[in-house]
Structures are given as C-alpha cells and as structure tokens.
Amino acid sequence: MWGRNVKHAANYLKRCSISTSLGISRSEGRAVNSNDVSDYNQALPFEDIPGPRGIKYLGTLHHYMTGRLDKYKYQDILEEYFSKYGPIFKETLFGSTIVHVCDPKMFEVIYQDEGKYPEIEPLVEPSQKFRGEGDLSLGLGNSNGEKWYNLRAIVQKSMLKPAEVSSHLQIINEIANDFVDKTLHKGYSDDFLLDTSIWKLESGGALSFGKRPGYLECGSAQEMEAMKLVKMVDNTFTLATDLKFSFPLYKYIKTPAYKALLDSEQYINDVTSVYLSETLKHIETELERTDDFNDIQNTYRFLYSLLGHKNLSKKDMEVIVLSMFIDGLRTVVPVLISVLFCLSQSPRVQEKLFTEIYNVLEDRKYIAASDIAQLPYLKACVKETFRLYPIGLEISRINQNDMVLGEYKIPSGTKLNLNNFVLNRDPNIFANPEAFVPERWLRGSEHAVDAHPYLLLPFGRGPRMCVGRRFAEQDLYVLISKLIQNCEPHWTGEKYEHQFKILVYPACPVKFQFKPRQSSSK
Numbered sequence: 001m002w003g004r005n006v007k008h009a010a011n012y013l014k015r016c017s018i019s020t021s022l023g024i025s026r027s028e029g030r031a032v033n034s035n036d037v038s039d040y041n042q043a044l045p046f047e048d049i050p051g052p053r054g055i056k057y058l059g060t061l062h063h064y065m066t067g068r069l070d071k072y073k074y075q076d077i078l079e080e081y082f083s084k085y086g087p088i089f090k091e092t093l094f095g096s097t098i099v100h101v102c103d104p105k106m107f108e109v110i111y112q113d114e115g116k117y118p119e120i121e122p123l124v125e126p127s128q129k130f131r132g133e134g135d136l137s138l139g140l141g142n143s144n145g146e147k148w149y150n151l152r153a154i155v156q157k158s159m160l161k162p163a164e165v166s167s168h169l170q171i172i173n174e175i176a177n178d179f180v181d182k183t184l185h186k187g188y189s190d191d192f193l194l195d196t197s198i199w200k201l202e203s204g205g206a207l208s209f210g211k212r213p214g215y216l217e218c219g220s221a222q223e224m225e226a227m228k229l230v231k232m233v234d235n236t237f238t239l240a241t242d243l244k245f246s247f248p249l250y251k252y253i254k255t256p257a258y259k260a261l262l263d264s265e266q267y268i269n270d271v272t273s274v275y276l277s278e279t280l281k282h283i284e285t286e287l288e289r290t291d292d293f294n295d296i297q298n299t300y301r302f303l304y305s306l307l308g309h310k311n312l313s314k315k316d317m318e319v320i321v322l323s324m325f326i327d328g329l330r331t332v333v334p335v336l337i338s339v340l341f342c343l344s345q346s347p348r349v350q351e352k353l354f355t356e357i358y359n360v361l362e363d364r365k366y367i368a369a370s371d372i373a374q375l376p377y378l379k380a381c382v383k384e385t386f387r388l389y390p391i392g393l394e395i396s397r398i399n400q401n402d403m404v405l406g407e408y409k410i411p412s413g414t415k416l417n418l419n420n421f422v423l424n425r426d427p428n429i430f431a432n433p434e435a436f437v438p439e440r441w442l443r444g445s446e447h448a449v450d451a452h453p454y455l456l457l458p459f460g461r462g463p464r465m466c467v468g469r470r471f472a473e474q475d476l477y478v479l480i481s482k483l484i485q486n487c488e489p490h491w492t493g494e495k496y497e498h499q500f501k502i503l504v505y506p507a508c509p510v511k512f513q514f515k516p517r518q519s520s521s522k
C-alpha cells in the first residue's frame, strides 16, 4: 500500500538529522552517507545491509515465481521492505543484487558521484538485448560511457532546449484541440487509457515525422494501427516484467515469452522505420525541388534538427525518433490520467485550476509558451500528482567510486536503485499525505512543503535526467489546460488501482464523464 507506515524509516531519518550541507552525517562516531575514503574504511561491511533472506544465488526469485510475492504489485513489496528494513536494504534475484536506497541524503551522495558518464542498468533489459542482437542502435536508456555521452550531447540540443521544444506548439495545439473536440462530442469514455494513448501516438508521430499520422480518425486503418501499437507496447512491458521475475533463460535461448517480446518490439520498430524512411525520402525530394529550406525546416522541425548533426548515424536517428514516437505511451499517458483522476476527486482544486487557466487563456484555442509560463497552479497540480501517483519506482545508478550509504560500505560497481517513491506519502514530510494539495509546491503558500531538493525527482536529475522531460511537460500542460478550459472530468470508474509493469500503470478500466463547461461558468 502506498501509504504504509514508515515509522522505522522516519526514526532512521531523525537519527541522521545532524547532517552537513553535503548530506554527510555522523552517527555513533561512524560516517553515514559519504564519498570520503577514510569514512569508507570505517563503515560497516556491505554484507550487513539488511534485506529479505533468500536462497544462495537465487535470492528471493522463487517467491515471485511461485506467486508468494506478486510481481505486479512490486511497489507494495518495496514499501513493505522499506518499513521492515529501513532506508537501505538489498535484494538478490538470480545472482543480481540490487541495493535499494530510500533517503534523499543518500540520493545526494549518489548523484554527487555521477561524474561525466553516469552509469545505469537499462530499464527494460530484454529490449536492450533485442536491440543489441538486431544490429540496432541501443539508444540512450540502454547505453553507458562515451557512447551514451556522444549520443546524449546530440539529442540534448533537439529535446531539452526550451525554444526548440516550444517551436512545436502549433502542431501540439492542433492535435490537442481535435482530441478535446472528440472527447467532448462523445461526452464520456469507458477506455480513456486507450483514447489518450492514441492522442499521444498522434502527437509523438507528428513531432517525429513532421506529419500527423491520422490516428484520431475514428474507424480508420490508421486508428487500427494506433491500437495495435498500443497493444504491442503493452505486451513489451508485461513480458519484460514477467522476464524480470523469472529464471533469465532468455539470455541464452529464445524462450516463448522472449520470442513474444521480440515480435512486439519488431512490430513497433518496423512501423517507426517505415515512417522514418518515407519522411527522409520526402525531405530529400523536397530539398531537390525547392530552395525554400525554411518551409522544410518548419515542417520537419525535429528530424531537421537531428539531420544537422554530422556524427549521427541513421541507426541512432532511428532510435531517437522511436523514443519520441512511443515513449510517451507509458509515461505521459498514465500521468495525464492520474492528474485528471486527482482533479475529478477534488472540486476545490479543479475550480481553482480552471480559474487560473481561464484568466490566462479565456476562450483562446492556441496556447503559447508565454501562457504556460503563467500557469503555476497547473504545474503544481502535475507535481502533486507525481507525488501521489509516481510512474517510476526507481532511478538506477551504478556507483563508480566506493561510498558510504547509511553507515554501510558500498563498493564501486554496485547496482543501486533510488526508490524515492516510498517517501511520497510519509506523514513526517507531507502533512495530510493522502490529500491532493498542489499548494504544497507553491512558494509562499501556507501549505508549502519544506522538502529536501532530492526528494521528489520524477524525471531524475543530473546529466542523465529524462531527455524527453520538456516535451512530456509541454504535452501535459497543453492538453490538461484545454480539457479543464472546456469541461469538467468526472471519474466514473471503480477503485483507481495500479500495477507494476516495469513502470507503474493503471490496472483498472479508466472511465470518465466529461461535462462541458457552460459559458456562464467561465
């Protein structure tokens, strides 16, 4: 349960409260949370880190395989471990030991160790294998070291520069307008997860290929393609979760689950590849036909910005475009759903948000970057949603230097998972933690929370911070603004439940009714 008692951890945090600004504390003469060598020598051995006991080498894998532990409720299992073992514990699954860390002071020490090339374990290991064996580029999330760095340097310019991101607002607005019209026309949805997934594919496709794929057209072949893509992405995440908690035979032979995952990955890759080839051919023809580069640049903005990099191979370009096209399905979409769910449960917040949006936009249909800058309450609503319904359970790091975390030696090369989410409903940090109170994140508000800067990091931080962050936020801010500007969402589903499928995803039918706002209420 998300709001489980965190007494054990809270006691620990109190014990360590005499910290320096570096996040280094002293307890009983021993260093806690430090990357200082002399502290390392005095720290407790790695083996003493608590955690669930398992069978030698196999660890706790058998509990997941026999169903004693429900892998799809991994979020609850981690919370339970946290309340049992405290803010640092370890778990082994078939020879692979992960140290779980649940304390912002420890996060700070880990991030300070990152250096130029922060190292990670891939989020979806079987996908990394699929890409490696298929002679495809691994992409950012599956690579480390210099290879990662060089690709990141290129992608960063096209994906994180605010002006570059907001230059796509025209198409993002158009798509959001069409989606809102469609949603209002129907007035309800019994599968808003699918509806918003199709919206996200339309926006990801338009950004990637400079042309709308046409996925919002009801009953079209394009809509069928979008549905199949959604299904294939879903398969990939479900199968990757099954593989994560089973004997990793797939690393040696093509097990049925791995084969099914390959088929899903292949379909997604093939669709992207066809669109990309067609678009590149089109750009080439246009460049031969006309001298009006501005027009081409405006239409194919994202691809054009990538084409400017001489060192970018076609394979690398393919994986970046794939990420832009598809990654929002398991990230932006569940966040959007959770924001709307929270708003539907809190008429006070919804009304306040509507007032903010209406004051800025009135009835305007185009949202500019300068409008988004004037919507602090909207941003606070999204941030508060990340607190209540995080989509990721961990940020992965492999430390490159020996360090001390919570009094224990952590030798370099240890797999660390930063499980910030377990603190999100801690009553010692957040007053009335189950309540949706966006004011917590507004400076000057009486509800403003004095949280450690490393506590809530939905996009991570540092050189490996989510590269899609600005696009994701822009998509969310535009669509939420338009929906709330035009209608009141009412949750008509049952209990809002989630499951772990590598990321956290709604586990229940997502149903809403959308009541149009009367002009008199504006």
Ligand code: HEM
Pocket (backbone or CB within 6 Å): 120, 140, 141, 142, 152, 323, 324, 325, 327, 328, 331, 332, 335, 391, 392, 395, 396, 457, 458, 459, 460, 461, 462, 463, 464, 465, 466, 467, 468, 469, 471, 472
């Ligand atoms: C609400 C939406 C999203 C959230 C909460 C989110 C969160 C994250 C987080 C936590 C990381 C790991 C950061 C770290 O290791 O420090 C990450 C990495 C990444 N994200 Fe996102 N993400 C979102 C949307 C997207 C979208 C839409 C895209 C693509 C357009 C994207 C592309 C990536 C990539 C490529 C990486 C790997 C970056 C690297 O290793 O250099 N993300 N994301």
